[in-house]
Amino acid sequence: MAEFTASVYQNEFLPDGGTDVNAIVTVTCSGAGTAGQTGGGAAGEIIIVDTSGSMGPETMAAAKQAAQAALAEIVDGTWFAVISGSDHAELVFPPVASGPGMVPMDSSAREAASEAIDRFTGAGGTAMSTWLDLAGTIFTSVPEVTQRHAILLTDGENRERPGALDTAISRATGFFQCDCRGAGTDWVVPELRRISQALLGTVDIIPEPSQMQAQFQEMMRASMARGVADAQLRVWAPQGAQVLFVRQVSPTVEDLTDRRVEVNPLTGGYPTGAWADESRDYHVAVRVAAKAIGQEQLAARVQLAIGADVVAQGLVKATWSGNSELTARIDQQVAHYTGQTELASMIQEGLAAKAAGDERTATTKLGRAVQLAAETGNDEATSKLRKVVEIDDEKEGTVRLKAAVAKADEMALDTASTKTTRIKK
Amino acid sequence: MTDTTCPSCGTVATTGSKFCESCGSALGNDAPAAPVATEALDELSPISAPTRRRPTDPPVATGPRPCLVCQGTVGPDGYCETCGAKAPTERDHFRETPASWVAGVCDRGIVHHRNEDAMALLASDAPGERAVLVVLDGVSNSIDSDVASLAGAKAARESLRTPFPQGMGTPASRSGAITQVFGAAAAAANAAVVQVTDPASTNPASATFAVAVVERSLLAYANIGDSRVYWLPDGGPGVQLTVDDSAAQQQMESGVPREVAESSPQAHAITKWLGRDAPDVTPRTGQLELTTPGWVVACSDGLWNYASEPDALAAQVAAAGTSEPLDLALALVAFANAQGGRDNITAAVARVQPVDSGQNASAPDHQEDPDG
Structure with missing residues (x-):
């Protein structure tokens, strides 16, 4: 209990x-x-994989492997489904056209789902609203599932008319939770963050295909531990x-x-x-x-x-x-988290200014971020900031923007901006 | 002694019942909660050294209480569920209304973290027949004086349950008999204070003692220390009946004006008290024949600090503009809190309406008992 x-x-x-x-x-x-095992209703997991034409062969191979690794983490008895997403969404497992769109996990279901994932091929565009909507429909088809969680992997930007994704997000809000991962550097951090924040999940970058499997295992393990x-x-x-x-x-x-x-x-x-x-x-x-x-x-x-x-x-x-x-x-905890909250917005606003070409604002905001990261002991933020700015004076927050920055480092700084550190109590 | 009506369901309970036989509610608004259950709410209270709570004090069931500020409900966490006001523990603020003509409020005040004042009241249903107002002010730098003052107040009240003896029938012998009764009441209060004092304590609990007894047209009073009894006839002039055993009083007797004496640093040093280290627990006593309607007020210095002169206190009574004893007691406590509430505040009042009221407007004489 x-x-x-x-x-x-x-x-x-x-x-x-x-x-x-x-x-x-x-x-x-x-x-x-464990999720679904505490008598409060069953748990359901949906794996959503981007199968648009932009997914390169290496990324696709890694995505398949990662999705299969996630299957292995789903505890037997948990209801699950696999969705492939492009300009429309498709239920690839279980292979049903009507009725319940999920099945309870066991070894044969795991094997059959793996085979379905093996058949993924990349084609078409990216319409994430259809992915979220289908996931919602699938969850709805199994009323005994009361704990609903999805994993969403994409490698690109959403290509839909403005507003389509937001209305799909609001339909899903409060109904299922969703962790989002972006592969490579062609996806948009604020877009996935909108999904993950509304759907009470996490967002992160997977810069290299080789890191994908471990991330999927971790996400699924974390979800299964939510009893x-x-x-x-x-x-x-x-x-x-x-x-x-x-x-x-x-x-x-x-x-x-x-x-x-x-x-x-x-x-x-x-x-x-x-x-x-x-x-x-x-x-x-x-x-x-x-x-x-x-x-x-x-x-x-x-x-x-x-x-x-x-x-x-x-x-x-x-x-x-x-x-x-x-x-x-001022209470130490209050001061610490007030600083960490400001740190998150300084990083996000600084990167947004940098992307918009406003170097002066970017320098000021990222400089303040460096200062706050040092003050609040957020070493992860400091090391990620270091890849984007040259730090002249950590205490004063004087920095210079780096001339050449790897896109992945900038995105990693952005996705990690909301992560906070604790102080010892 | 009178029957009690259950505050929850209205059933009349038999005399002395602690709980309602119909609904199980705690009876007797004269029983503040045992401090044990609610103590955790008052985190600011200094943690006192070994406490010897009287095992005979029954725990009083505490259901939802009304908020004293907004009339909302006090939650199980001790705060109002509507306005968030911190509900005082039932030791920090309690009220007694033994009859329609007698009431009292005992309050922690604002500055102190603990209510070391105590009060115990008793009254006949019939207005004016008989009432006992007992006020004890625990000395705040002694250990457990909150427990001691309450024990002492209750002991004094119990000792005064029986009407005064009539003596040999002459006024002088009746007066002497009453003095003896008050001596016994002070001794009982003192014994109760000593009983709850840890024998090993180097700073034993001590308390003042002020009692007013109304028996038809007779008002008898007694005191030790600086808690007071006032008689405030309608239309004045009011009188402070008791004489403080205090440094300020000694100064005043040597000619220092009241305002100066009562505001001097040592003003509140008392020269007599109840407690294990008390050299003498004989109270000063006195009696007064009441011929006009008015208010008897027994109070601690937490109230009179802000209205020491009888007329100043009478002005606050008039400002309250009520004939309901509980409303008056609440108003007096609110007045003291509004002035800063620097000490615990107790105000116990009885409304007296002699049958032949209004016939004799002259201020009655009052006599100090020669033995007092």
């Missing part, structure tokens, strides 16, 4: 007249078990208070503020998807009416709910104090 705990890190002391309360809430899950099918983060704030933002800040930065659904007038629910044995950190900021010095009140209840049950709760408090030594302090 999965167990959740929540701990809160904050400086609850506000100065006279202070209104804004910031807290980091760490939610930890243990004993999650808690779905959970909701809830934030209660007092009457008259304003929730300024709700962000996941670890393992990656995801702004959840606009994904609020009303649980009751004072409580908002935010999707978190499936959980394995893991910890996630959330940054919650609430604005409350200032009270008199010495008064204490609750600024937020941050809860994790499974269905209607609240399984963990952390209390965010506000206490007004006249002692400036108490009120001036």
